[in-house]
Amino acid sequence: MKRTLSGALFMGALSLSSCYKSGITSGENKPVAAGKSTTAAAGLTDLAVSLGANAWLTQPAAGGGEVVASYGLANWTSTGAVFSAYFRTSVTGTLHLAMRAKVPSGSSQLKITAAGQSQTITASGSTYQTVDIGDFNVTDTGYVKVDFQGVTRTGGYFADVSDLYISGAATSGRLHYIQNDVYWGRRGPSVHLGYTPPAGKNIAWFYNEVTIPTGQDPIGSYFMSNGFSQGYFGIQVNSSTERRVLFSVWSPANTDDPNSIPDSLKIELLRKGPNVVSGSFGNEGAGGQSYLVYNWQAGNTYRFLTKAEPVAQNKTIFTSWFYAPETGSWQLIASFKRPQTNTYLTGLYSFLENFSTDTGFKGRKGQYGNQWVCDTNGNWYELTTAKFTGDATATAQSRMDFAGGVENNRFYLRNCGFFAGFLKLNTPLSRTASGTAPVINFNQLP
Template identity: 35%
Template sequence: MHTKRHWKPFTATCLGLSLMTLGFSLNPGLAGAQSKTFTVPANKGYVLPFTAGRHQGVSVPVGYPETIRPVSKWTDKTKSVVWYLYQEPGDYNFSFDGQVDKGIDLPFELSISDADPAGQFNEQHQRITFKGSGSRDTFTVGSIAIADTGYYRYELKPKADPKNAITLHSLFFTAENGKGEVHQTDYQSSPSVHLSFSSTAPTTKSYDWIYGEILVPKGGDPLATYYESLGFYRGYMGIQTNSDQERRVLFSVWDSKDAEKDKSIQQSDLVTLVAKGPGTVTNNFGGEGTGGQCYNPNANWETGKPVHFLMNVLPDSNGSVVISAWYQIDTKPWVYVASWRAPKEKRYFDGYYSFIENYGYTNGWMRRMAYYYNAWGKQSGGGDWVSFNRVRFSHTDGKPGQRVDYEQGVSPAYPDRFYMASGGYTPTKLTANEIPLGKQIPIKDLTSFKKQVQDALKEEVKRQ
């Protein structure tokens, strides 16, 4: 549900800043004894238009969670800085804390809009000029009336060469009579959202094969996104948007202990590579536990086409398990990724989980989205395939005033698919957590996959 939000019309000429009459006004009464001021670090914004790489034309240093480092090195007049702020109803005085080189006047356009594309607020624009004194100043903009709680988008865009002459430290919002709240998000990434799969059908919850599909729709694939498909007790598998040219399939398995934190770790705790496919790159990873990682840099999955995932776990007599993974893009042949040996482990899969994660901060306002569906597990010991038709939701944020822009549940467009979305600074949406049980077994004959596992074990023996 969306209600109209309003900015209080105003005009003014203020300290360090000249304003034209386009919808802003200065209200000195807002800064009364009962007022409260909210400080938004200027580096809690984004650079738009987004370009990959470090050289953005303006520096907005990443800071988590409350680090204040200034926006600076503004040399590109085509680049804006955009803040998405969560605000509650109230009247606010709005100002910038910054510095402009002495004797330089810098014209900008300030645009304020509803962050939700479905919102009814009409975008407003204001031409402003920062006048440089060479000292750190408070540049008072004017008053803003917020009628409804939600995300608001503030864009500051140069109208001439910024000349690397401006530094912005903070945005100030002073609420009249203490009514209102303003929150920047602690991090500029987007929420990680998860689905944990299970079944309404009778099952042992012990599976030696698991299967799932992902379809990323067009426009749902910003850079630095990981769409995990099969997550389990020792690792995970999924797809990534690594660059405009590279779309990886990734498969990782954790060690028995964290090599970066646990000093008691032994060589026997580390995962080892059993075998890998011809296009697979392998390495070690850390930062979230340690383990073995592999990926196919030339997978080249595409939006609008499904990616199929298959994984097998084979317990061995020496107290370890061998975990193998494959993928298929649309109707192309299946691709073998690798097999890893996970030590000190005896378990079969008991189901799996999926997620969407933004592992890059600089494009965290973009919306990531994918369908997750046709989920199955084959019961160990030669049992039947079981359809996973129920999910449990979870996420990494959702705190008031923070990142609540995520969606999870049964797709409104496809009643036989779950979906997840993250980012966009839109309202939270949660739908149903159950779909009908699947009827079509995904893979009827596993013979060729079983043979690849056995061939991998033979290759491991030869190396020893």
């Protein structure tokens, strides 16, 4: 089940998120401690980069059936299809490539491109064997992209390719690629902003704004705006034709199965807005979920408002509203009552994740700005500082394509896409205060 149903929970430390479900280490011939340097100096066996873990079909062919299976490149029949594999180097120099491949019948010409240079090779043989590709000159550190494209074939399809073998001076330093936890690694690193709330205040309301830059919204993106200790609220890209506004609250039950939650610990839906779908979720914790199918647009700024209200019998009501510039008004998403909970809003955070393994090679970016909270006395406080953190995929450094910072006086989060630069986890961030609190008539909210 997709992580869209839970996301990551920031409470000083992360919980109920992929950071406790992942065990990825830096790439090496065998699992090593996270972050340990690996080398492929002369005389050592080439490092094997699994293509089932580290390659994607980056250019599908019309009508083609190419896929990246767990064992590598498969169903490779079209000359228009391009597979791409990624690994990160820390030094420059000569990179030698070979691959483990088989061609079930006939022979195939394959074009391999790395660091902007191409080699065309011929492969044959119906059993797996090492096929030499050649040398490439890596002139910059960061991610190396290796493209595989078929040129001609005499058999039924080009080849099955399971591993890319890398060696040479360019691999003598620290390397990063997916080794163990393939599922989370292929989704890519999730990143978070943990906001600093005003001390000693009962926070009843949390306000945030999200802007997605044009072109930074591939399928699988979840731009979570209003996260708190018991739930989360944001927007996501579910398919080429569907986008959603999603609000969910975890049950206090310690389970991933919503059907196992006793009635006394179930999340109760009190009300929901027009066209909002409600139900339950599981797999990463479990609880109540609601979503509105809404075609939000990159480049526009959307507003998010969440309220916490402790009530009788040790319960708390969590309610979220969404404001779209296209409609010019607040819309209720849902109101949930959570048992065994007596709290105002705590653990405020935002995150960016990709929930589709097929789009883990595509970059995405979200801007989070103008954060405010309002206490139980009606006083507004601006949130101008945050800590940048990441999940286990980022912490283990099997992937380094994650970043955050401040631009246009908004915090931003960036992940996936195999870009060169990254921001060190646990980096503190700050933006300039605007000093202008949002104007919201709480009594007139739907």
